Each structure stands twice: as C-alpha cells, then as structure tokens.
Amino acid sequence: MQEISEILHALREIAISMGGELYSIDMEADIKPINTLVQQLSSRRGLEIDIEEIEIKDGLFLYQGHHILLFIPDHGQRFTDTINGNQEGNKYHLTECTTLENMRANGRFNRYQATNNTEGIFQIYGIDLVTQTHKDAEVRLHVCKHCLRKLDYQNYSSNRDEVYKKFSLEEFFITYATNFADLPKDIGQSKNGYADNWQVVSNKIREERRWRCEKCGVLLDQYKNLLHVHHRNGVKQDNNRENLVVLCAECHSNQPKHGHMRVKDKDLLLLRRIRAMQKSWE
Structure with missing residues (x-):
C-alpha cells in the first residue's frame, strides 16, 4: 500500500x-474488491446459495436485498438435447411453485442457482452423449408454467399459451420492481x-x-x-x-x-x- x-x-x-x-x-x-455478489447474481452462471438464505417477498424470491429467480444448471443426460434445441431443458422459477415445493420435500432444493440476469440465457452443464464427457454451455431456458400460474402473471390463467410464449424476464423484473422499491439500489457502489x-x-x-x-x-x-x-x-x-x-x-x-x-x-x-x-x- x-x-x-x-x-x-x-x-x-x-x-x-x-x-x-x-x-x-x-x-x-x-x-x-469489486462487489462479487452483484456480479455473480447478474451473470449467466448465477450464484449457488443456501435455501435458508432465500426470503419470500410478495410471493417472489429475495436474496440479500436482490430480486432473483432460480434455475438448475445440471442437465445430466439431457445436456446434448437441450443445447441442440431438441428439448426445452430445465425451467427457471419465479416463485415457490409446486415443483419447488416437491423438490424441497425431497431434499433436492440445493441444486438450484440464483440469478437476476434478464437475458434468459443460462450456463448449464451435463454429459455430452457423443463424447461421454462432462461439458458446459450457455443456452436459452424457459420459464416454469407452474410459477406463471401461481403468480397468475399477466392473467396467465385466461391466456396461458400467449403469456408463456411471449414471456420476457426483463419485463417481469420491471413489472415487480415497485415491490422492491424500499430495497437498496445499485448506484455504482459495486464498481x-x-x-x-x-x-x-x-x-x-x-x-x-x-x-x-x-x-x-x-x-x-x-x-x-x-x-x-x-x-x-x-x-x-x-x-x-x-x-x-x-x-x-x-x-x-x-x-x-x-x-x-x-x-x-x-x-x-x-x-x-x-x-x-x-x-x-x-
């Protein structure tokens, strides 16, 4: 120094x-040091966090003052089909829907990563069926329909297909921004x-x-x-x-x-x- x-x-x-x-x-x-929490939460990889540290505010996930969503990066044997677009892959979650409730009951909830990246692109990993080796890749995943139903996001119960197809993470975070108006805002303190x-x-x-x-x-x-x-x-x-x-x-x-x-x-x-x-x- x-x-x-x-x-x-x-x-x-x-x-x-x-x-x-x-x-x-x-x-x-x-x-x-640069605020690594902000960087990790805004990345495609996300951040592995303890389920006990997640709060629920107005039905949404909250971690240390940040509105987040959850996803499972491990795609196992489905990795190749997911990155090739043959299947949608694991869904990401906006709220504690029935899927997450079942995962919690089965003790598998800690498989999730947290992120607030709004691109809709996530870093996943699994087994490449061609080479039979573990690999990772970035791929677009899709929102959980159970979450949309529980939140009744944009009147989902009345127009399921259209809401699901047109779903935008950026729009979702903006829609619920006022729910977190009392939380600390990023004014550049992380840089x-x-x-x-x-x-x-x-x-x-x-x-x-x-x-x-x-x-x-x-x-x-x-x-x-x-x-x-x-x-x-x-x-x-x-x-x-x-x-x-x-x-x-x-x-x-x-x-x-x-x-x-x-x-x-x-x-x-x-x-x-x-x-x-x-x-x-x-």
Missing part, C-alpha cells in the same frame, strides 16, 4: 506541473474508480456552477485545476447532480475521509490569496 501511495503521489506532482485537474483518490474506498465519462461530467458540472467553490465561494475560472468535483456519498460512479458538489482543492481536502489528500503549499497560498482578493472586491 505504501508503494502505491508513493507512486500516486508522484503522478499527482506531474499532473500539477502540467496544469491538470486533480481528483481525490480515497485509498480506503478505491482499492478494494471501482470514476465513470468512464468523468472528465466530461466534471467539466460540465464546474461550468454549470460557474467555476466557484460551493463551500468558501472562491472563483477559480482562471485556475480550473484547483477546482474539484466531490461526490457527497463517496460513490464515484454516482454522478447524479445532487451527489456532486464543486469544491476548491483546500475545501475538498477538508472533507471527511480525505485526510490522504495533499494540497501543495504554493496552491494553498494561491487559493488564500485569491480568496482574500475577491473578498476585498465585495
């Missing part, structure tokens, strides 16, 4: 000498660093706020590299306007958890001189 800090400091000095804008790098917040378009966002927000520090009021339109954009909630991917505040380098360094941020003495003196000069004009 010490070596990384020294390298970042050296890069910072080079940026200053070139007149570039500096951004705060929180060593505690930025250098950390590291700034958004790819951060330079554009930073320039635009500083221009909109007329190149003035929103804490001390100093105007820095002639010293733009000393004016930063700070994320109030600490999530550097969350570029909602209400989360962004424009601060001079000194005010930025005084924000909570910014003790690591160094402002050169010459820049501090310049900021204070500009601040005093502009105050005298008022």
